[in-house]
Amino acid sequence: MGFDTAALLPLSDALASMLERLDCSCDAESVALPQALGRILADDILSPLSVPPFDNAAMDGYAVRLTDLAAGTPLKVAGKAFAGQPYQGEWPAGHCIRIMTGAPVPLGTEAVVMQEETTAEGDKVLFLSQPVVGQNVRRRGEDIREGASVLGAGTRLSPRELPLLASLGIATLRVRRPLKVAIFSTGDELKPVGAPLAHGDIYDSNRYGVRAMLARMGVDCLDLGIIPDDPAALRAAFLKADSEADALITTGGVSVGEADFTKQLLEELGEIGFWKLAIKPGKPFAFGRLPHTWFFGLPGNPVSAMVTFDQLVQPALARLAGQRWTPPLRIEAIASEPLKKSPGRLDFQRGILSQGPDGLTVRSTGSQDSGVFSSLAKANCYIVLEQARGKVATGETVTVEPFGSLLS
Incomplete structure (x- = not known):
């Protein structure tokens, strides 16, 4: 028998409907940079300094002035510059300065000639090519200028961003507190992993997938376990989640033909946003609200639960956590x-x-x-x-x- 798809909500409409209603639920707090991995920035980051903070050599070689090279004659070496040990002396005409990568270029430097394009002639250096102004010189602020926007609020900090922040000397950050999400599975047939199965029983697998995905999102998980198909037990779980979490995710109990305690409780305690989607797998997906907590009801079938979490719950939780969410690559x-x-x-x-x-x-x-x-x-x-x-x-x-x- 076919489905009555006229009553089903397209995925794009469902996602847009959720995101319109959701806003960040997490206050800001300060953490030290080493503890910021995986956290979500609460504020834009503006650079307190320029990067690099000074003109420096991009290659091992020789700092030169182009006028000294005009005659095409070898140049004497006036001294050396190393990273952390700038050249401090005078720079006489007709001389070059030996310089290493990252070292500040001496005042007056117009180019750095890489050592592979030179040859030694006694105590002098012969240059085998004619450089142009700025060659192999990294200019101050070339990467980041002081006051420039570096990272935006809502960025989840990964191993790519932490070294960037460290290079700017930023020791503490304002980030969002972790989102707290309560989860439970429903169904009299569900048994904990490791327990013996009677005829008709199955193991509760969905919570393992949901917990793993929540962990990947940096979410604090309140696992309420397996709740039987009992109105009183379900009500108690709903109320506990509403008092302790920012969101509640359930698996099972939202399909047509099942005991409709979940739907009844949601209507009684809060409101239902939508209930059925025009997607496969995952048609019986529910979205709504309790007095203080957002509700996401995943289907009981394991693939359906994972797919609807990935496609719908993930962007919704990102919005609640204060994270900028980017649609997936297709x-x-x-x-x-x-x-x-x-x-x-x-x-x-x-x-x-x-x-x-x-x-x-x-x-x-x-x-x-x-x-x-x-x-x-x-x-x-x-x-x-x-x-x-x-x-x-x-x-x-x-x-x-x-x-x-x-x-x-």
């Missing part, structure tokens, strides 16, 4: 095999992207059922098939989204 590839698809929903099939002799190709990881988690574990990308698209033939061009940091 590229084109050639399908190396037929792909099954029916029009009606945007489909995130799991694929393996490869570089072939004729360009990028992609193939399916096998069964695309939302309960087959191995399809995601084997993959390195999504094959993103448009809502109106049908089956794909070998050789057709498809859109591919390589896995980002949450799934890689």
Whole structure:
């Protein structure tokens, strides 16, 4: 039987609807630079100094004035300049100065000639090429000028940014406190990993994926465990999350035909934003609000839970955490095999992207059922098939989204 897609919300509309309503929930605090890895900047960073702070040599070689080279005769060496040990003496006409990479260039330097373009003649140096003004000289502020914007508020600090901040002498930073997210799984059939399974039981796997992705995002996780399909237990979990967390993520209990306690509680305690999406996997995804906490209800099927977290919850939590979020990279590839698809929903099939002799190709990881988690574990990308698209033939061009940091 087909789905009534008229009642389903497109992914782009769902994401836009969430992001319009969400704002940063995290106050700012100060941390020392070594503790700032993975934290989100609360303020723009303006450079307190120029980088480099002085004109310096980009090569090992000789600092010269072009007029001294005009005659094409060898020059005597007046002295040496090292990084941290600038040349301090006078610079007589007809002389050059031996200089090392990073050393401040002496006043009057017009170029640095790399040592490979020179040859020694006794106590003099012969220059084998005629430099131009500024050659091999890094000028003050060439990289960053004092007062320039270096990093914007909302930047998550990675190993690429910390050395930059250290080079500016910035010892402490104002960052956002970590977002706090409560999670729990629902379902009487769920059992903890390691417990014996009775007939009809399954292990609770979704929380492991959700916790891992939250850890990648630098989020503090309040794990409330497995909550049975019991209104009182669910209410207690909802209220605990609402009193202690910025957001609540549940898995299961939002599909049509299941006990609708989750939906009833959300309507009673807060409000429902939307409930069903025109995507596959992940149609039963819920967004709403409790009195103090935002709510994200993931499907119970494990692939659906991971895909909806990656595509919807990740940008939403980034907004709540004060992080600037960049949409994922999407590229084109050639399908190396037929792909099954029916029009009606945007489909995130799991694929393996490869570089072939004729360009990028992609193939399916096998069964695309939302309960087959191995399809995601084997993959390195999504094959993103448009809502109106049908089956794909070998050789057709498809859109591919390589896995980002949450799934890689």
